Amino acid sequence: MEMIEKQLVSAPRNNRYILIVTALVAFLFIWSFSAVNIENVEESGWIIATNILQGIVSPDLDLLLNITSQGVLYLLVETIAIAFLGTIIGALLAIPLAFFSASNVVPKPVAFITRLLLIFIRTVPALVYGLMFIRVTGPGPFAGVLTIALISIGMLAKLYVDAIEDLDTSILESMTSIGCNTFEKIRYGIVPQLFAIFLSIMIYRFDMNLREASILGLVGAGGIGAPLIFAMNAYRWTEVGSILIGLMVLILLVELFSNHMRTKLVKG
Template structure:
C-alpha cells in the first residue's frame, strides 16, 4: 500500500455530514418545487409559446435592418450608450468611496461606515432605482444613465476595495525613504498597481450593465426594453423576435470583446 492509499484510508469518514447535507438539499428542492403551480397556465399558453418561437425564427427583417429611431439598430445603440455612460459615471464615483472603504488607507470606523453605505446602495434593485429616478427626471435615457450609475457604484466600489487592500505597500515605503512627495507616491506607486485592475473591473461591470440597461426600458428608462414590452403586449411576435435577435447579437459581441480586453489587462 503506497502513501496515497494510506492517506486516503486515514482520512476522517464524514458520512453523517454528507448525508445530512444531501437530505437538506433534497428537502429544499422539494419545497421549492411545491411552489410551482401548473394549473395557472392558460389553455392557449402553448399556442402563445409556439407563436413566440415562430416570431424568433421568422423575425421582422424590415424592423431589424431599419436605421431610423424605431429600428432595432438605433434602439441597440441607445441601450449600449446608456450602459456605457452609466458605467463611466459609476466608475468615477466609486473610486473615492472605495478608498474610504479600505481599512489599510483610512481609519477602521470610517471604512466600516462607508462599507455600510455601499451595502445599502447594493441592496436596492435596479428597477426600483429606475422607478424612483423616472419620477425625478421623467422617462427617457437620462433616467437610465443615472440608474446604471447608481447600481454600478456599490459593486464597483466593493471590487475596487479588494484591489486597494492588496496593494504592495513596500513600494510606497521605498518611495518615502527616497523623499518622494505624496503626489509622486500616488502617481508612480499606486496608480500603476491599480489602473489595469480598475479598468478590468469597469469592463466587467459594463458587460453586466448592458443587460441591466435592456431591462430598464421596461419601466421607461430608455433603451430597447420598452419596444420589446410593447411588441409582446400587442402579440407582435415578429417584432419581438427581431428585437431579441438584435439584443442577443449585441450582448455576444460585447461579451467576447470584453473578455479579450480583460484577459490582456490582467495578463499584461
C-alpha cells in the first residue's frame, strides 16, 4: 500500500493541464446557471406543484385499481405491450444492420454507409417519429410500437457492433480448419458468443423503452401518457397521482427484473 502511495506521489503531474480543465469546467458550470431563473416561476406554478404532490399522497384508488380499459392497470399493461413488442421488432431488425456495420465482417465502405444510416436514425427524437407514424397509422398503440421499434434500432445496432467486433476469431479459424461450413460456424462459433450479450443489451433497451412508451402517449401513440396529460390539463390531481404511482411502481419492478436478468446473463 505504501509503495502505491509513493508511486502516486512521485508520478509527474501536469499542473497547467489540471488548472485549465478545472477553470473550463467551473466556467461551464457557472454559465449553465444563467439558464436558471426562479423569478419566472409564477405563483400558480407552485400551487400546481403542491396539488400534484397532494394527488400522489391521496390518489384516486378507484382509477388506480380499475381493470377496465379506462383504468390505470389496463393502461400500464398497454404501455408494457408497446415497449415489449417494439423492443423485439427493433432488436431483430438491428441484427442484420449490426453485421453490415461491423468492419471485421463486411468491407469498410459498406460498414461506413450503414453506420451513417444508424446515426441518422438515432438523430431524430422519439416524439418526432411518433408524430410521423400517427400520420401514417392514426393514433393508437400501433404507432407507439413502430416508434419504439425504430428508435431501438439505432442504439441496439451500435451496441451489437461493439460485440461483433470483439468476437474471438480464433474459434472460427479452428472451425474452418476442421472443415465446418458457414452455417456451422455461425451456429456454433458466432451465436454462442453473441447470444447472451445481445439478450442483455435488449433487456436494457426494454427498460429504456418503457419510459419512452409512457412519453409517446402524450402525442397519441397509445399507453399511459395521454390520460396523464389529459388529467393534468383538466386539473384532476387525484387522477394524476394515481397514474404517477402506477407508473413509478411499474418502472421500479421492470428495472429490478431487468437488472436481475442482466446479472444472471453476465454470470452465466
